[in-house]
Amino acid sequence: MNDLPVTPLVRSLPSSVPFVGPETLERRRGGPFRARLGANENGFGPAPSVVAAMAAAAAQSWKYCDPENHDLKQAIAAHLGVAPENVVVGEGIDGLFGYTVRMFVEPGIAVATSQGAYPTFNFHVAGYGGRLVTVPYANDREDPQALADLARREKARLVFFANPDNPMGSWWPAADVTRLISGLPDGAVLCLDEAYGEFAPEGTLPPLDVSDPRVIRFRTFSKAYGLAGLRVAYAVGEKDVIKSFDKVRNHFGVNKLAQGAAVAALADQRYLHEVIGKVKEARERLSAIARDNGLKPLPSATNFVTIDCGRDGAFARRVLEELARRDVFVRMPGVPPLDRCIRISAGPASELDYLASVLPDSLKAARGS
């Protein structure tokens, strides 16, 4: 390994997979989960219209995808009321974060985020040699004021902020996000992750301002649209910022079926609203299940509910493991004090019923062990 002629930066990086997928866990366990509620997937699935579009398009997979993502960019732009020049499509928000970090970060450049926020963003910052600086969450929410202060103090070039937030499910009203933007130092760009934006209450997402090169908004078809497996997301921003993605992106990175499915998904807003309603019900049910078991569900503007298990990280991990032993896949935040919680995704009633049936024993076992 040490003899490979890789760059010093690459040599310094660990080989890792940022998330252990449920398939990996299933292979280790030797069997499938009964409730797949850990990855904030949308268990209500994509719209039937979208599934039909994919099935119809499958035979055309011999054609390369459109490297310009033209039709999808047009559809997104029309949906948002911006120009196609303000939209770039990529291989999931993860892929777009990779390109963004590559564009702005080189060794030594500071990047500001919250301690315990999205790990894949951090993976990319490390991957390009950035210097990650963090502030803690405050009361289970990201702390925009502290983040802006940090960015100024450290001369951060990129600032990560998710609204609504993962892994806590919390959110800030648009006015606070706008204040964060105003408080950024000169030369800083905000990566505003709105992956869960469709689930948030009215007034959470600031109006789009594509004249502002200091903000890049990230949205995805993985969550509300139920297309996590297709790897298609987009960023919205000022047109010169967006055009810069063409300098570095894998132009043929977004699968042809994914492009078509995303266009079909945008066209079926009725289904989207149905799903958002189902997710809201599931969140309420998850909160009730938590309370029934003496746990404290946190408020959520996402498709998951983060549940305070009332003790430390070791205890929450035991709860998670006991749930896994009972065929329930959930995840938990990675850093204290957030890691006193487990994070359960919204899903169909049958899976939540099953969760409700095994949670009492899981807690008992976790307390006893």
Next chain:
Amino acid sequence: MNDLPVTPLVRSLPSSVPFVGPETLERRRGGPFRARLGANENGFGPAPSVVAAMAAAAAQSWKYCDPENHDLKQAIAAHLGVAPENVVVGEGIDGLFGYTVRMFVEPGIAVATSQGAYPTFNFHVAGYGGRLVTVPYANDREDPQALADLARREKARLVFFANPDNPMGSWWPAADVTRLISGLPDGAVLCLDEAYGEFAPEGTLPPLDVSDPRVIRFRTFSKAYGLAGLRVAYAVGEKDVIKSFDKVRNHFGVNKLAQGAAVAALADQRYLHEVIGKVKEARERLSAIARDNGLKPLPSATNFVTIDCGRDGAFARRVLEELARRDVFVRMPGVPPLDRCIRISAGPASELDYLASVLPDSLKAARGS
């Protein structure tokens, strides 16, 4: 634009799309092509078994893809007789080239290739600040001896060699590739692009030697397997080299449907062999069409035939434009003297019939203009 706080390297890069897709041309023309023979796609399409697998899997697209690509890596490894640890799956060969260049290249590092070889590889080299050095093709083939000499002279860290070659369709026997590998300087790694390997005569691909960290082999499901739109390819190499991809790759980059389709495609070798037979027939037909029109088809070990139009690049471009005017999409090499040729992909008989019907007039118009 100049005010964006991007890195100096990114500032220096052009915003570009390496290939103009046929969809873009169709939008400009205002209508579809009748013969799509320009992108070395496989117009015979994927196997019916693969299309059925995709259609059946579409409703499961709400699940994230397996970031380890486990099942596909197992299937590829079994197919090739190597270990899964010798295989990395990525978003097309383009995506894997991006990761490879990132791993080995930093500003100023020399990378050796042939003048007129695959442009997307060069796009990535530029994108990471590499210094591209080239040797010309010799007699319409890459020149492995000159390439090895160049690599030694320039202390190249990466060397690109495609066998069979695109855009010329030429190839070298395995022994010559092995000689190229032996002739590489210390600290150089060969990127051996075998995208067209399935079409090549027996004895073209050197035996896999996964003990050698100096060679990374790239193969794809885009060509012989007819899945260009799905963006799934793989690299085979020594296990520490392969493990290094985990340092930099977008772990969730390969679409779930693509992973499943590729597994299904590998399982249907009967269909693969049928397609390879059809491609061979189509190559012969394309060569006959060329000769019937007084043009010189070059020998090909790929799914396309490169045709010497007998004059200079300007003339070949006129032929290409006249074909496009008659609804035929083809492409041509980018640099002299290769650009005296046009490059036509194998495709169904109906498309080749149509090509044959319009080529005489296209040539006449090109000569007259």
